[in-house]
Amino acid sequence: MERGTYFDFYEVGTGIYAAIVHDGAGALGNAGIVDLGDRTLVFDTTQSIPAAQELKNVAKKLTGQEASLVVNSHRHNDHVLGNQVFADATIISTEVTRSVMANRLPAFLEFAKAHPEYPNQIRNRLSDASLSDQGRWEVERDLGDTEHLAAHLPEYVPTLPTLCFENQMHIYGSAREAQLLTYGSAHSASDAFMYLPEDKVLFVGDLAFIGYHPSMADGNPELWVTILGRILELEFDTVIAGHGPVGNRSHVEQTKHYVEHFIETARSNSETVNADGIPIEYRDWRGESVYFGNLKFLNGRYGRS
Known part of the structure; x- marks a missing residue:
């Protein structure tokens, strides 16, 4: 493990690194580095320019070459605001993610700079x-x-993806293959993930959370469950989520059960979902306000507000 200012870097496979954020230091979202052999790929760029610069520097140190490929898993700021640090790289996302970023990213920065x-x-x-x-x-x-x-x-300059895909993109490096996949809207309007089939490693962005409450209000909870079910059909052992430590298959299952819990409770109850307390199995998770935000969102979604 290599400790930086914004991340702890863990080698989860030969030439595959998870960049796990230091909470409250500014980066907010996890990232990843993959040595493809003839190229280096970075997965997500966080919300921080200095953190993205650290990510870029460490990627070069670990792989011996500059990152030439960058993947944005989805449009949320904590995964894309660092893009400008990688302006010389090819930045990849889904078509939907780029479209939403083009509409919302400049507006967010304009608002934030004004306040x-x-x-x-x-x-x-x-x-x-x-x-x-x-x-x-x-x-x-x-x-x-x-x-x-x-x-x-x-310092911020909105920097959009320059290469987009609809459903999947396969990148063949001299050392390994990286598959970029999307099954649609789950946590956001469009969620992509990266599968390294030979290494059985997944970078899932915010399709899974580990030890943190996953936010549902910008996505489609019902499709989220379906998408996680499809992901669980893949062969993988290691998972790097957008938030939380390095995990495994059980953490994808855990996120699926969490979303199912909310949907089933909101659908079945004649009253609003009980907001008096967080169920014991989720009580130790970080971000309790997200839990109550999910309650409000799903109660409204099923007409129980």
Whole structure:
């Protein structure tokens, strides 16, 4: 393991590295580095320019060459705002992801630059005496990431993917094959993942979360369950999710069960889903506000708001 300012870098296979973020340091989303042999690929670029630069530097150090390929798993800022650091590389996404980024990324940056005081809204939440320990951890993490983003706002330039695919793209390097796949909308409008079949490694972006509550409000929970079922048909042992430590098949199954739990409860209950407490099996997960946001979203989705 190599420790950086923004990530811990783990070699999960020969020439395959998981970049696991330091919570609250600014990067927010995990990333990956893959040595294809004749080329180096980076999976996701985080929300931080300095973190993306660290990712770029470490990729060159570990593989001996600059990253020439970059994959954006989906459109959320914590996976794409670092793209400008890799402007000389070919940046790949689905057509849908690029389209949504083209509409929303400039608008987000314009809004954020016009409201540099917005981290104060998060800081003020720290005075809430009713915060649980998990809730306070989440606010402190969010504040650190948001202050980092705000400090670098003048530097951001919206940088879109330059190569898109519809359903799949196979990249054949001299050392290994990387398959880029999408089965549609799950966590976001379009979610892609990378499968390294010879190594049995998956980089899934935010299709799975490990030890964190997965947010549902920007996607399609029903399709998410179906998509995770299809992913589980693949042969893999190691999973790098968008949030959380390096995992395995059981963590994909766990995310699937989590989403199923919400859907089944919201569909079956005549009353709104109980928001009094988080089920014990998810109580240790980070991001408890996301849990309650999911309740609100699904209650509204099934007409129980």
